[in-house]
Amino acid sequence: MSVQNAAERSERPGGGAxxxxxxxxxxxxxxxxxxxxxxxxxxxIMDVVTPEQAKIAEDAGAVAVMALERVPAxxxxxxxxxxxxxxxxxxxxxxxxxxxxxxxxxxxxxVEAQVLQAIGVDYIDxxxxxxxxDEAHHVNKWDFTVPFVCGATNLGEALRRITEGAAxxxxxxxxxxxxxxxxTTHMRAIRSQIRKLTTxxxxxxxxxxxxxxxxxxxxxxxxxxxxxxxxxxxxxxLATPADAAMMMQLGAxxxxxxxxxxxxxxxxxxxxxxxxxxxxYDDPDVIAKVSRxxxxxxxxxxxxxxAPEQRYAGRGW
Amino acid sequence: xxxxxxxxxxxxxxxxxxxxxxxxxxxTRLAGPASLAGPPVGVLALQGDVAEHMRALxxxxxxxxxxxxxDELDRVDGLIIPGGESTTIWKxxxxxxxxxxxxxxxxxxxxxxxxxxxxxxxxxxxxDPASGQxxxxxxxxTVRRNAFGRQVDSFERDLDVKGIDGPPYRAVFIRAPWVDxxxxxxxxxxxxxxxxxxxxxxxxRALATSFHPELTPDWRIHKMFVDMVRxxx
Numbered sequence: 001m002s003v004q005n006a007a008e009r010s011e012r013p014g015g016g017a018x019x020x021x022x023x024x025x026x027x028x029x030x031x032x033x034x035x036x037x038x039x040x041x042x043x044x045i046m047d048v049v050t051p052e053q054a055k056i057a058e059d060a061g062a063v064a065v066m067a068l069e070r071v072p073a074x075x076x077x078x079x080x081x082x083x084x085x086x087x088x089x090x091x092x093x094x095x096x097x098x099x100x101x102x103x104x105x106x107x108x109x110x111v112e113a114q115v116l117q118a119i120g121v122d123y124i125d126x127x128x129x130x131x132x133x134d135e136a137h138h139v140n141k142w143d144f145t146v147p148f149v150c151g152a153t154n155l156g157e158a159l160r161r162i163t164e165g166a167a168x169x170x171x172x173x174x175x176x177x178x179x180x181x182x183x184t185t186h187m188r189a190i191r192s193q194i195r196k197l198t199t200x201x202x203x204x205x206x207x208x209x210x211x212x213x214x215x216x217x218x219x220x221x222x223x224x225x226x227x228x229x230x231x232x233x234x235x236x237x238l239a240t241p242a243d244a245a246m247m248m249q250l251g252a253x254x255x256x257x258x259x260x261x262x263x264x265x266x267x268x269x270x271x272x273x274x275x276x277x278x279x280x281y282d283d284p285d286v287i288a289k290v291s292r293x294x295x296x297x298x299x300x301x302x303x304x305x306x307a308p309e310q311r312y313a314g315r316g317w
Numbered sequence: 318x319x320x321x322x323x324x325x326x327x328x329x330x331x332x333x334x335x336x337x338x339x340x341x342x343x344x345t346r347l348a349g350p351a352s353l354a355g356p357p358v359g360v361l362a363l364q365g366d367v368a369e370h371m372r373a374l375x376x377x378x379x380x381x382x383x384x385x386x387x388d389e390l391d392r393v394d395g396l397i398i399p400g401g402e403s404t405t406i407w408k409x410x411x412x413x414x415x416x417x418x419x420x421x422x423x424x425x426x427x428x429x430x431x432x433x434x435x436x437x438x439x440x441x442x443x444x445d446p447a448s449g450q451x452x453x454x455x456x457x458x459t460v461r462r463n464a465f466g467r468q469v470d471s472f473e474r475d476l477d478v479k480g481i482d483g484p485p486y487r488a489v490f491i492r493a494p495w496v497d498x499x500x501x502x503x504x505x506x507x508x509x510x511x512x513x514x515x516x517x518x519x520x521x522r523a524l525a526t527s528f529h530p531e532l533t534p535d536w537r538i539h540k541m542f543v544d545m546v547r548x549x550x
Binding site for chain 1: 365366369385400402404409434445449462463467470471473474490491510511529532533
């Protein structure tokens with residue numbers, strides 16, 4: 001498989017020098033993958049299901065779009081197995097916009113990931129919103145040139161995904177609900193666990209690594225830096241400019257908005273407002289101004305009414 | 318958490334309180350106390366890798382400050398336009414009334430440095446803009462967005478950069494633009510050996526790179542820019 005070349009392998013933690021001859025360009029390195037996510041910071045990534053929606057998102061100032069066949073709210077309603085999108089549909093969206101295009105593969109479905117890389121998507125989201133394809137393993141993301149973003153509900157999960165090669169993490173929230181409570185819980189959990197790590201002594205870090213079920217070296221790196229070694233976005237249930245700004249104030253580097261935009265009354269206006277609120281997340285005057293006249297938000301679901309099997313955040317291990 | 322609506326005049330952002338994200342991994346300690354005395358240099362903080370440029374500026378002896386509003390622009394001696402999405406950054410510049418203040422400062426000779434999306438913003442001409450996308454200008458060049466391809470084509474490589482002493486520069490290109498052509502007043506500082514395309518330029522007090530010097534802990538290009546701010550000859 002062409003994606004498994006020595007240069008990418010060398011990017012594993014503790015890997016040796018690259019096998020690419022000196023002076024030649026190197027693709028798919030950690031620097032290039034994580035750097036791509038750095039360029040998305042302070043931005044909004046929007047779920048779209050058609051080229052027309054992708055244009056609306058780009059015109060509203062989205063930093064990227066997530067191409068998928070059904071937004072999470074519809075996956076919830078319609079049920080069935082949710083899979084990678086049709087390549088033709090993704091191609092249509094790639095052709096429609098100049099901003100980066102992301103697409104989702106099922107957890108553990110490495111062939112869907114290979115297909116998405118072959119199509120030329122800019123980032124793959126190995127996502128719990130789709131029906132998982134493997135109940136024990138995630139995709140070995142070091143095998144790919146294209147970078148991956150993965151969901152996490154807590155620090156241990158985030159570090160395990162980074163160990164598997166994720167170049168970006170998003171807190172999971174509960175997608176397709178229009179309810180921000182789980183996003184809040186997961187962002188607070190990740191940030192609080194990182195803060196806790198920074199206070200531990202070296203011997204305590206060993207036992208923290210055991211509890212987090214993550215490699216000691218990565219745990220020690222996070223403890224020393226006080227942050228993840230990759231960009232951390234928030235996702236799952238954001239529906240308003242204030243939701244986006246709240247996640248930014250809680251320490252997110254940027255936000256994903258899924259059903260919240262195109263399930264609302266005026267998607268173009270809401271998308272533009274969320275973009276502005278994400279940039280001026282610490283300025284209530286701006287957030288108040290952009291929150292006016294947006295029409296109906298998506299209806300939303302009270303999470304107390306969701307059965308455990310209807311919750312996506314529990315998918316992934 | 319940043320809660321102040323307007324930063325007090327002349328005051329630097331406290332360490333680690335960037336408006337977007339925090340200090341990147343493991344390099345916080347490199348940003349020494351020397352920065353406190355350095356010239357105030359802004360980073361346009363609408364979207365993109367603002368924190369990485371802040372870190373690089375601090376390590377290069379400047380006092381970085383985030384610029385999101387016209388009054389914040391008034392208080393800096395130089396400005397960096399970071400990497401990010403040029404369509405998004407342009408929209409936010411336009412909506413929040415920064416286009417004319419920025420164009421005026423650049424025309425008046427404020428030192429300015431743009432990386433990647435920043436290079437696009439400094440271009441006089443874009444052959445293939447997104448709908449409604451404009452630039453600030455400042456460098457007499459034509460820039461092609463995403464010219465090196467999509468993310469799977471992004472790469473890092475060693476590059477010789479004019480005016481930078483020492484070993485080759487490790488340059489990181491991410492969905493990078495290149496410079497199609499430059500006017501006579503523009504000095505070409507680097508060319509990508511693979512494509513022979515221009516990837517770093519300078520015209521007067523304006524500097525721009527297709528690649529991201531803020532992503533690697535090699536501060537030579539930021540130091541060159543801070544020298545331009547200190548001594549805007």
